[in-house]
Amino acid sequence: MRRRVPQLVCGLFGLLIFTLHFLTSDQAHRTYRLILDDYYQIVFAFALLVGVVSFIRVNLKAVERGKDRPYRIVSLLGLLLMPVLAMGWGIGGDSPFLWVFDNVQVPMQATVFALLAFYVASASFRGFRARSLPATVLLLSALLTLLSRSDLGGFMAEYITPVADWVRYNPSMSARRAILIGIGLGSLTTSLRVILGIERTWLGGGK
């Protein structure tokens, strides 16, 4: 029973959304909007609450145990601070909320993102080795692409960029399309298995 009801709801809604995709009537459009605008958003809001509760629980437990205490306290304070600022002073142009966002959140996020540049360098150093023929092809394509996306002018712009573009638009795009078709089909069959009730892992484990 615990599994049957959600499975039934999933199957029915899957079928409904699928059918609505092909209908043009106003009623069909209204139903579609109701599901997307209201039901979906309500479910999302409650799901977020589950996450926040879990976050608080895990961090409070860690504070209690004394494990990484300062970091956990900062996490919890951060979680508390932003809603308080938003509710107290709004989220408009010169609000403290936007100030904290611009001056704390953005630089912190940018810092972690910037790590990517360093990791690209170390991964290239370690990973692009001419161990075999396919690895050599990968290596050469990487070199071509890097050179073509650099602004060196002259010879590069005239000869390297067209070759790199050819690699990008022909072998690379063909392979990518094939992978995309494979992924699309995997997604399609998985979705169908969910709607038809064959796939039940999403309900929490049941095979």
Next chain:
Amino acid sequence: MKQLQQRHYVFIGLALVVIVTMLLPYRPEIVPSAETRRMHEYIDSLPEGSVLLISFDHEASSLPEIKPLALALLRHAFSKRLKLIGIALLPEGTGVGYGLMREAAREYDMSYGEDFVYLGFRPQYVAAILSMGESIPETFPEDYLGQAYDQLPMLNGIENYDDLACVISVADGSLTTHWVEYGHARYRVKVSAFVAASMVTTYDPYLASGQIYAMVSGLRGAAEYEKLIGIGGSGARGMLAQTSMHLYVILMIIIGNLIYFRQKQRGRG
């Protein structure tokens, strides 16, 4: 203190290369690509008053790359007196998008509510894209600042995608794909993109098939667009750092291979 490993030297080298090139006064000569020109020509061809929906589909982290791209687009659109609706499908893009629109609007003396509006963030991007196809006012009953949709004069008569010239996704990840898969496939809205360089190859198949109408990508794209609109921005400056980093990575690949072949030779010996 932990001993420095091989990869730490790679990191230090990269930091030095980027810092030094950022300090150099040299600015590379930019030649706009066909892709960037196509986007520029499209925006240029739109009649005054056309409405564009700009979706800030990115996180705050990619701001150094996204900001020059978005500003180039916003400046061009405002200079052509186009009407802009801003939205965000990721929570962190919300504040960034609002800030960028205000910054560009100030430069062109555009007024909020008449020349541009910012509707803010809507969770669950797939649902939001589909829902806007049915009704934008019901998806965003209020704008970012809490004003009712029907109180904003610019939005009068804008019901769904049929009333827009184009949706432009400013993205650092795969969200543009959802605009193609849901916005374009179901509602036939024209989708264009300003994307981070790392996403270019993801969108190439969509660009080639016409599902994405035009695409400008990365710092290079931003620099090219800045050149086309004749307004200097941070794209051109960033290009030099990017070029130096590319050359550094090429050097690392060569050194890595030299080490590999030397080790292989030693192994044989």
Next chain:
Amino acid sequence: MLLSNFVLLNTSISSWFDWSQLPVLIGTLICVLIVLYTTFYQAGRRKFKMREIAGLRAVEDAIGRATEMARPILFTPGWGGDIQRPTTIASMNILSHIAETTARYDCPLIYPTHDPVIMSVAQEVVAESYARAGHPDRFQSDNIRYVSSSQFGYAAAVDGLICRYEPSSIFLLGTFEAESLILAETGNSVGAIQIAGTDSTIQLSFFIVACDYTLIGEELFAASGYLSGDESILASVRSQDIIKVLIAFLLIAATLWATFDPDSSWWRF
């Protein structure tokens, strides 16, 4: 009478059916029939065999290694997906198998995620796997945790977990975006064996360079069938192959048709 009824029915269908979506309907119905045929008809009558996938062969070794080294295993589904995304569901299937094995070996399994719904489902999946292995007492719900919805907040949190716990094996299976290389390189720096798989074509290139094994695209969907030997999953892999062959034939036919009759348009839908 019959004819007039048919005409009436046809006219009323025309008014509410979106005819531009007819090819989508036909294509989908064909796919549904093939999935039903392989799942309910073929699955009971024949054994499906799957080719060897190196990354999946290594799963058992990776878990064994973690047990021997008395270090945990880290499994994360990436930042890009939510529970309705098929990739996430496929990743859950693999998690179920891995959790069952780790329960038997008494090897801690850490599962950080960016999505509260994924967290709840993963907790259920892992709890049930532990129960199936006969060790429900070894399940620790706090090991499956929500860290942050923000992309790089999530990346920083997972990086932190990797650095603190130094897992011996890391599974990066799901939908990844720009955080992929950050996680893979950090995993590499602690000497973990890494098995990755994603539906994001751009991140595949990062994983191929930085991880020990990479499941490319649909291999991720086939993985759960490969690991569990579940007939229904193997049947859906079989149905994918049948549809793929049909698509290949359609592509060849359309290419030939378009070559010999460039004005034709039936294949443009």
